[in-house]
Amino acid sequence: MPSESAQPFEISETDRVTVYGAKNFPEVAGLLPDSAFLAEDDGRFPADVVLLFVGSAADLAHDLATAAAAVEPGGSLWVCYPTAEIDGGAPDLNRDTVASLVETNDWEPVGDAVLNSQWSAVHGRPAGK
Template identity: 90%
Template sequence: MSSESAQPFELSATDRVTVYGAKNFPEVAGLLPASAFLAEDDGRFPADVVLLFVASAADLAHDLATAAAAVEPGGALWVCYPTAQVDGGAPDLNRDTVASLFETNDWEPVGDTVLSSEWSAVRGQPAGK
């Protein structure tokens, strides 16, 4: 995995973006693209780029399959998680934890970035793509 900084979600002007979990974290509103569709339930909302915000490894394990199913072929899934430095941050969730859960779900981590002083993210794609 490589660290990325400019334009952290690597979006094009035409990308369809679906966001899961952001409603639980009002502080991330400034990180979201203006055109993003906020998925409020477990439904499938196909997109070129899916952003999944989670607070713990258990949340990620529970929500990963739904978010991954929404990624259109050739698209990307970003798992966004609070850093351990944040009060109430997820000490059980880090780049390695996300990578491990990607791999057990037939995905592979292909990049990571720091979104803010409070949030980091790992980008994945289906394994073998």
């Protein structure tokens, strides 16, 4: 059975999970499934489920293509963003802005989730799939 933290991401025991950006946000460690591979910046690590943690719209615009390229056919992408203040700055991301950026990169937002009191996520799949 997947860990409780994996539930919002719809991760099964057999899914390969790659995570981008989590090293920048140590507070999200409890949200990650035990089997997750923490990717280095700009690497491509193919997975069934890719989690991308971003702190700003600029981070998302910069990192989305790398994370999306790591999603294997039939897989999915979760873009995780802060819904609360981080490091004293107000977040410039919300469900609508994340979904819009995901769409402009040929992905279809198919859902969203509240991960905890500080983080939410938009779930995407390749457009037309």
